[in-house]
Amino acid sequence: MIEEKTISKIFCSKEVTKLENSPLLRNDEHLFTFSPFIGTEMYYKQPSFAYGYKIQECFRDVYPNNLINPTAIPFQTLVSLHSFEKIDNSSIIYNFIRYYLINEKNLNKEKIFIVLPEIIEIQNLFKDFKNKIIVPQDNFRCKLPLEGEHFYIKVAYHYLNGFISLANFVIVNISNKSFQLDSVIFPERINMIFESKKYLYLQNKYQFILNEVLKLGITDPEIQHFLIGNLIASVKLLSITNNISSKKHGSTIRRLLKKVYFECNIQNITLSSNIGNIIDSIIQHLEIQNASPIKEIILYDYNNFLLSYSKYQKKIENKLNSIKVLNDNAIEKLYSTYGVDKRVIISLAQNKGIKVIDNNEEDDLQLTYNFDISKNRFNKPL
Structure with a gap:
């Protein structure tokens, strides 16, 4: 976890307020707190102080369709850094990289990348940063319940020939190089790299x-x-x-x-x-x-x-006796009725010699970082 003295350095020793944690279990439109941003909206709309940080327990079901990401887990403690003051807040991102990733966690600065949307105004904020990757702006557009347009900036690391996001910053309502700042930092991923582990x-x-x-x-x-x-x-x-x-x-x-x-x-x-x-x-x-x-x-x-x-x-098995071809709709219907894993349904059908047409298979090669590092495809991104 980020130490308070490091947080102070990131904010250039300015006064930073530790924000109150949101409850992990909720009874509003969200059953769980899945992001540290929840509960901070009011500070962006009507700031009562300039800077804040949050250490928040979060839950999100990260295993849809049995696609497993070695850098994602359902329950974890996340850290967020916030600037509610609309100014050029790019120094917070620079300082996060310098004081936390490089100085405290000893990460190799040559392997740290900033991934930016294809927006000149945002790119100019980081013109002095060596390793940059530019992506289409629509890919990095962020939806927040706040006025204006908002865009992600990712701080990522080249690791075992894979590409791991260590922090997601959000440029909130940018205009004339001024913007508020939201973020989510992933301490588990950073510590995994610090310990040189594969997952x-x-x-x-x-x-x-x-x-x-x-x-x-x-x-x-x-x-x-x-x-x-x-x-x-x-x-x-x-x-x-x-x-x-x-x-x-x-x-x-x-x-x-x-x-x-x-x-x-x-x-x-x-x-x-x-x-x-x-x-x-x-x-x-x-x-x-x-x-x-x-x-x-x-x-x-x-x-x-x-x-x-x-x-x-x-x-x-009794239902399958009347089926000659098991398609996506039939699989989904059996799954919804009995709650049995779809792979079990497919296996039972195949054992009966029933033709299976499943168009919902996921390709784990889409991941940017894999358990099998030989599948990683991050080569000379610049």
Whole structure:
């Protein structure tokens, strides 16, 4: 995490206000706080001080369609730096790179890039920065509930021939080189690089969780990442709600856990052999007090899943008996009806000799940084 003395340097020793955290669980249009920006809108509209920073726990489901990004996790603590004063705030970005990335985290300045929208006014703010990548402005347009046009600026790092975003800054309502500034900084990614690890859960602080996962015989880093990420998020959310239900926050927890159960079944992993110890290690990592209900809830939920899994599998097999071709719509309908992983549905159909037409497959080569570093494609971007 960024130390306060470093934050002071980033803001040139000006007075900086630590902003109040937003609750992780919400009851408005968002069920969860997914960005530090939430709760800061009023300061941009009616500033009562010039600068602020926030250290915010956030949750976002980052595993859609089983596409796993080694630099993304569902639950993490993010940092944001804010300037509510409309001036040339580019020095904050320069100072973040200098004082935090280079001086404090010892990152190689030759591998740090600024990715900018194709807007001359914004590019001129960083004309003295060596490594720049320019992208079409529409790709970096940011939607905020504030007046004016807003654009992302990414600070990225060339790592293991991949390209990792370390911070997203937002130029808020720029005019005549003056703008307010929003940001999201990813300490987990920065520390991963600092420790020279290939993916987030190889960091030293996660080692005892990973050791318990390894006891299941899981050697694939993508599956390790998927299981640890979903289980950490589930345990954290349960520490607040103590409830799995079919509504709101509880349904999200249930969905996260269900993904873990299905993945283990698909990969022939006997999760029951060590799930209790994995949960205990996560509780210890998160420093949760009075955690016994969490473990009981997850174990009860997993046992219920095992009981219902074979029942739903038989129902799907019966439905498949009347299908000659399994297309996207049929897969989606069976998934919506029974909540069974789509890969299980496809596998059951193939076992019956049914032709499968699935046009929703994802290509993990779209990622800019991969578990398999041989797939990374970041070569001479300039």
